[in-house]
Amino acid sequence: MRGLQLPLSQTQRIRLQRALEKLHSLSSKVNSDASVTVADTIPVNYEDVFLKGYGTTDLNGELVATVCGVVERVNKLVYVRALRARYKPEVGDIVVGRVVEVAPKRWRLEINFSQGAVLMLSSMNMPDGIQRRRTALDELNMHSIFEENDAEVRNFQHDGSLQLQARSQKYGKLEKGQLLIISPYLVKKSKQHFHQLEQFGIDLILGRNGFIWIGEHVEARDNMVVDQANSSEQSTVLEERNQAYTPLETRQNICRIANAVRVLSTLGFNLDADLIMETVELSSSLKIDIHDMFGSGFHVLVAEMEPEHRSLMTKRKR
Numbered sequence: 002m003r004g005l006q007l008p009l010s011q012t013q014r015i016r017l018q019r020a021l022e023k024l025h026s027l028s029s030k031v032n033s034d035a036s037v038t039v040a041d042t043i044p045v046n047y048e049d050v051f052l053k054g055y056g057t058t059d060l061n062g063e064l065v066a067t068v069c070g071v072v073e074r075v076n077k078l079v080y081v082r083a084l085r086a087r088y089k090p091e092v093g094d095i096v097v098g099r100v101v102e103v104a105p106k107r108w109r110l111e112i113n114f115s116q117g118a119v120l121m122l123s124s125m126n127m128p129d130g131i132q133r134r135r136t137a138l139d140e141l142n143m144h145s146i147f148e149e150n151d152a153e154v155r156n157f158q159h160d161g162s163l164q165l166q167a168r169s170q171k172y173g174k175l176e177k178g179q180l181l182i183i184s185p186y187l188v189k190k191s192k193q194h195f196h197q198l199e200q201f202g203i204d205l206i207l208g209r210n211g212f213i214w215i216g217e218h219v220e221a222r223d224n225m226v227v228d229q230a231n232s233s234e235q236s237t238v239l240e241e242r243n244q245a246y247t248p249l250e251t252r253q254n255i256c257r258i259a260n261a262v263r264v265l266s267t268l269g270f271n272l273d274a275d276l277i278m279e280t281v282e283l284s285s286s287l288k289i290d291i292h293d294m295f296g297s298g299f300h301v302l303v304a305e306m307e308p309e310h311r312s313l314m315t316k317r318k319r
Contacts, residue, residue, distance in 0.1 A: 007297045007300055008297055009297050009301070010297075013297055013298065013301045016301050016304075016305065017300075017301050017304055019305075020301070020304040020305045020307065020308065021304065023308040024304075024307060024308055024311070027308060027311050027312065035071055035072060036070075036071055036072075037066040037069070037070065037071075037072055037081060038066065038069045039066060039067060039068065039069060040065055040066065041065065041066045042063050042064065042065055042066075043057060043064045043065065043066055043072055043079065043081075045064050045079060049077075050077060051077050051078070051079055052077050052078045052079065053079065053080075054073075054078045054079055054080025054081075055080045055081065055083075056068040056070060056080055056081030056082070056083060057079060057080060057081060064079065066081050067081070068081055068083045069083065069084060070082045070083040070084050070186075071084070071186075082186065083186075084184075084186050086185075086186070087113060087114065087115055087185070088112065088113045088114050088185040088209070088210040088211060089114075089185075090112075090114055090154045090157075090163055090209070090210070091154065091190075091209075092154055092155070092156060092157075093153065093154060094153065094154045094190065094209040094210070095151065095152075095153055095194040095195070095206070095207075095208060095209055096112050096118075096151065096152060096153070096154060096165070096208045096209055096210045096212065097112075097151045097175070097180070097206055097208035097210065097212035097213070097214050098110035098111055098112040098118060098151075098152065098165075098208075098210070098212065099111045099180070099212075106121060106122045106123070107119050107120060107121050107122060108120045108122075110152075110165065112163070112208075112210045112212070113182070113185060113210045113211050113212065114163065114210065116162045116163065117162045117163070118162065118163040118164075118165055119162060119163065119164055119165065120152055120164075120165040120166070120167065121164070121166075124155065124164070124165065124166040124167065125152075125166070125167035125172070125173075151167075151172050151173070151175060151206055151208065151214065152165040152166060152167045152172050153165065153166055153167070153172065171195060175206075175214050175216055176216065176217075176219075177216050177217040177247045178204070178214055178215050178216020178217060178255055179214075179215050179216070179255055179256075179259045180212060180213070180214055181212070181213040181214075181215070181259060181262055181263065181266075182211060182212055182213075183211050183213060183262070183266040183272070184211055184266070185209065185210055185211035187211070187265075187266060187269070187270070187271055187272050188207050188208065188209055188210075188211060188213075188271075188272055189271055189273075190209060191207075191273070193274075194206060194207045194208070194209070196274040197218060198218075198258070198274075198278070201251075201254040201258070202217065202218045202251055202254070203215060203216070203217065203218060203251070203254055203255060203258060204216050204217070204218045204219060205258065205274060205277070207272060207273075207274070213262055213272070215255050215258050215259050215262070216255065217247050217251050217255070253291065256291050257281055257284065257285070257291050257294070258277065258281055260284075260291055260294040260295065261277050261280035261281045261284065261294065262277060263294075263295070264280060264294060264295070264299065264300060264303055265277065265280060265303065267300065268300060268303060268304055268307075270303075270307055275310070275314075276307075276310055279306065279310060280303055280306075283302060283303065283306060284299065287302075
């Protein structure tokens with residue numbers, strides 16, 4: 002939340018400070034060593050065996066942080082997750098990327114990683130949903146298959162680049178929506194990164210690389226072999242769907258949800274579907290226009306709502 006620059010009045014500044022103090026007290030109760038700066042000592046039990054991970058070092062018999070970030074513990078591994086750093090992928094991560102190059106039998110994508118990412122033509126399902134060998138015609142049509150797309154990290158290449166896969170019908174080309182780019186550390190790994198907001202008819206994808214997709218809902222097709230007749234019918238339906246315009250109400254919902262993500266990102270809050278929906282419902286209940294969500298008053302209201310959200314999440318975990 003450092004570097005937050007908003008034109009706050011004296012009353013709004015006091016309210017925001019109180020909300021931040023509540024958040025700090027909640028964080029202290031949950032984990033006293035959650036945030037560290039360079040040279041801070043990380044409390045560990047030296048009687049137990051532990052592994053020093055990234056962002057830590059041994060100094061005068063103590064475990065010390067070498068970067069600013071959040072202390073993470075995975076079994077015996079203790080490491081510091083740096084804030085405001087580029088995305089560091091892990092196998093199985095759900096990412097959203099932008100195609101930057103169409104090469105022979107592969108796409109090259111930008112996923113906010115220091116190295117490139119590659120999606121092979123053989124590592125994805127075709128738009129018709131048929132399980133078959135890739136042909137020369139498929140290679141010629143690669144330009145029309147993907148623009149922005151979501152995929153899963155498969156493995157790392159010997160040169161450090163990533164190989165992606167899109168083996169399910171829920172992965173594919175993204176259309177009729179907005180692509181937002183935020184700091185990757187605000188999106189934590191969870192069991193569910195695909196969210197369907199049924200009341201708005203919106204699909205929300207929280208990419209681990211900080212790329213957030215908000216678009217009109219698209220029904221995922223079953224992953225099964227179909228004959229040529231069904232294939233032609235599906236192609237006709239897809240063409241009609243692509244030619245249809247997005248309703249005004251759906252576009253407004255996309256903009257409202259996108260602005261909620263921007264507000265939460267500005268405040269530095271970790272994103273999840275529940276918090277985003279609470280922010281959207283708050284703006285709707287107060288009848289705040291979409292463009293007015295960027296105002297200082299709404300930022301303060303969201304900051305005051307966050308302690309209640311975290312307290313509720315803590316009770317659910319118990």
